[in-house]
Amino acid sequence: MTHATQVSESGQMVLSLKGVTMKIAGLVALDNVTFNIPAGEIVSLIGPNGAGKTTAYNVISGYMPPTSGTVHLFDEEITGHSPHSIAARGLVRSFQRTSVFDDQSVFDNLLTAYHLQGRASLIQSLLRLRKFRSEEAQLKARVWQMLDFLDLRHRADERAGSLSYGEQRILGVGIALAASPRILLLDEPAAGLNPSETDEFKAMIRRIGDSGVTVLLVEHDMHMVMSISDRIVVLNQGRIIAEGDPKAIQNNPDVIEAYLGSGVKRA
Known part of the structure; x- marks a missing residue:
């Protein structure tokens, strides 16, 4: 993990x-x-x-x-x-x-959390330069790994607000874990x-x-x-x-x- x-x-x-x-x-x-x-x-x-x-x-x-x-x-x-x-x-x-964003997908909730750990600059992100694209691919791979760890891969594209309360609690812990x-x-x-x-x-x-x-x-x-x-x-x-x-x-x-x-x- x-x-x-x-x-x-x-x-x-x-x-x-x-x-x-x-x-x-x-x-x-x-x-x-x-x-x-x-x-x-x-x-x-x-x-x-x-x-x-x-x-x-x-x-x-x-x-x-x-x-x-x-x-x-x-x-x-x-x-x-x-x-x-x-x-x-x-x-x-x-x-x-x-602590989830109800209107975002489960995947995007975790990706947002991982973006806080990203190193690409604002200019690199806005212009989608090579470093940003490489980092984005790495962060998305980490999201899939976290979804597997949380047993939420099958919910990846669903709105976080549509999850059961228990699944929302698990997703919230995943967001905390994204901070390493x-x-x-x-x-x-x-x-x-x-x-x-x-x-x-x-x-x-x-x-x-x-x-x-x-x-x-x-x-x-x-x-x-x-x-x-x-x-x-x-x-x-x-x-x-x-x-x-x-x-x-x-x-x-x-x-x-x-x-x-x-x-x-x-x-």
Whole structure:
């Protein structure tokens, strides 16, 4: 697959939060949060509503500077950097709502995303010079590869707006992958999906991980979390209350107490 041209060395820390605290209007949304994400893992960040998951994502991706603490990406401190600067360093975030152009075809949605990675100048593009034509052919080939990866080749010429909700979510992830991330943040990717669509999404996340991209996801579907995660970090009231593999998290009494009635015990 072309979006992951390099596989990070095993054991390398892709993302590290150290003592991150976030106060919003006098409330402590994150309280001294520290965790590390090694290269190549699928890590889930879970917790009850209001636990601080979205705030953590906003801090990591540069949408909110923390009150204190640091964020490191590949050993480089990115605390307070802009989202654009962080994305350029290899961290790409996919948001909860779909991010497709409804009136464009599925193919053109992905081609537009790949054009953002193109190197041809405006003059070369307007005059359709040799460099532009060569690059355009390469980008179109990458679109076909991505469509195969997403299992959407049969939808290539259809309007993105005509896809099922689940297929639109998958296409949205493909658009994020076009930015060649080294770590991909997924925000509740299974929200609104039916069981069949959820299974397809799980398979895609596994393929992303197998391609060498590290994955961090926030997700409420505990069956998905327990089935695809290498490791899970649990937040409650802004603090980390547990961290470990799915079996350890499932049997952790603090996690069970924090999730009473939410299904973790049955996941």
